[in-house]
Amino acid sequence: MDRPAGAFLAPDNRGSPIRVLLAKLGLDGHDRGLKVVARTLRDAGLEVIYLGLRQTADSIVAACEQEDADVVGLSMHNAGHLTLAPRMVQAVEKAGLGVPVVIGGIVPAADVPVLLNAGVAAVLGPGASAEEVVSAVTAAVGRRRTAPGTAAP
Amino acid sequence: MSPELPDELFDAAAAGNRRALGRLLTMVERRDDLGAVVATRAHRDGGQARVIGITGAPGTGKSTITGRLADVSGAARPAILAIDPSSPLTGGAILGDRIRMDGHISSSAFIRSMATRGHAGGLAVAVPDAIRVLDAAGCDPVIVETVGVGQVEVSVAAAADTTVVVVTPGWGDAVQANKAGLLEVADVFAVNKADRPDARGARRDLELMLDLGHQDGWRAPIVLTTANQGKGIEDLWAEIERHAAHLRESGQLSRRRCQRQRDEVADRIELGLRDRAGQIIESEVGAAVLDRVEHREISPAAAAEMLLAPLTPDPGPES
């Protein structure tokens, strides 16, 4: 079957789109950005599994297993990123999923290197363009797939 | 890299490993060589699960009903396949059914979201394979949610033993359902959002339309539900079970399943031929024939016939 031109494909398969899981953790109700990101990624040819508000690290890991997602995208606006984002990365690792975690929302500049060090694949903030959103997500998937030893256990 | 062989994954999935089941579904979804191996084993081992289709217009409450049904079924390992259309322009999709199911569903349910991936006007080609993978891994029932208007719902009926059509109060819906050919495929009706005015009116409308239609031993029952409050879901499940019993006792179950396999093979032939048609048009021979059409030496019909000939040799007298 033909894939439309410009669609972003998961690197290790013939013509299947990247599957990205989008969620917000805890009591943070700012979901406008996540909805924008969902449409942006859909329009770039990705399959977006939209989990929406009030997720936990456990519920995201469970969904990730069932959906066999290639990447997890979190949107964070409640100043909890320094604890929640590393916890998400650890939960994904502990489950042996080996999928990258990308985050967006309100993250002060000083916190960005801290999060990257903790294993977050990319951090985006207000005003991120559609291109930046798409390339942050697709590049994270690409890096993971080409890095040795990161495939499923 | 650790091996992810289909047989090992099946063993793990049958033992309840969700990760393995997730991988197997991806393999059939990709429709590559590995997918074919998975599909073959799934077909060999499947056939036990009850397959239930939930369909109806957008926003009628299908996902809410589906999640609740998995719960009230009391099954140890229910599975849900939630199908949404891919954008024909970009191939992307937003799969948003899970959000309506997760909240009130027991953790025993396995939920997978699937995009139709460009299969025009129907279910994702991989859906029957995905159903069989879930079945072969020991999930039961397998509940398949499809959204849409027109052909999509009709083809869910082609994948399910029992099809539930969801409508909401108001004349519009029942009439639309009739137009879209839903009345023919419905084994059970759910009039959802019964908390809204005139749910009984909607039931009456449906009854009237059913009176006009033909019957063959089963008249689709109509259940009023308020899915977001969990009301009527047990009654709905009871009617689904009653229909399943009817299928078994009347011998229709095996007949339906036979017909379904036949339809699936026919569908796949059609898809294969369509792919071949594309290849032929693009080929050198195709270009040469098209050239003759362009110069008005032969008609398009004659050109098609010429190009088709090698694809459809006359069956020999022996056959």
Ligand code: B12
């Ligand atoms: C709109 C808004 C609200 C709305 C939210 C509506 C909704 N449903 O989303 C309402 C009014 C409800 C609200 C409430 C509150 N808000 Co408010 N809100 C905002 C505001 C003004 C804009 C947010 C927004 O929607 N931006 C538009 C979207 C498109 O941008 P975005 O979310 O940043 O997303 C972009 C990028 O970050 C990135 N991105 C985002 N997510 C992801 C995910 C991935 C995977 C990727 C790749 C990219 C990505 O891509 C997007 C596109 O560029 C911000 C201020 C601001 N300038 O950001 C405050 C802000 C976020 N709110 C704030 C606060 C404090 C609150 C309240 C606690 C206020 C209160 N005391 O009541 C409440 C909390 C409500 C709750 N339950 O969580 C603070 C947060 C402070 C912090 N984190 O340190 C902010 C920053 C305001 C401020 N300067 O103090 N808020």
Ligand SMILES: Nc1nc2c(ncn2[C@@H]2O[C@H](COP(=O)(O)OP(=O)(O)OP(=O)(O)O)[C@@H](O)[C@H]2O)c(=O)[nH]1
């Ligand atoms: N008032 C009322 N709202 C309901 C009922 N059932 C579901 N809803 C709401 O209707 C909206 C749509 O429900 P879904 O379950 O997502 O409907 P759907 O048919 O799966 O929607 P699509 O998959 O988008 O076509 C949600 O906001 C539900 O909470 C009901 O019985 N009464």
Ligand SMILES: [Mg+2]
């Ligand atoms: Mg739905």
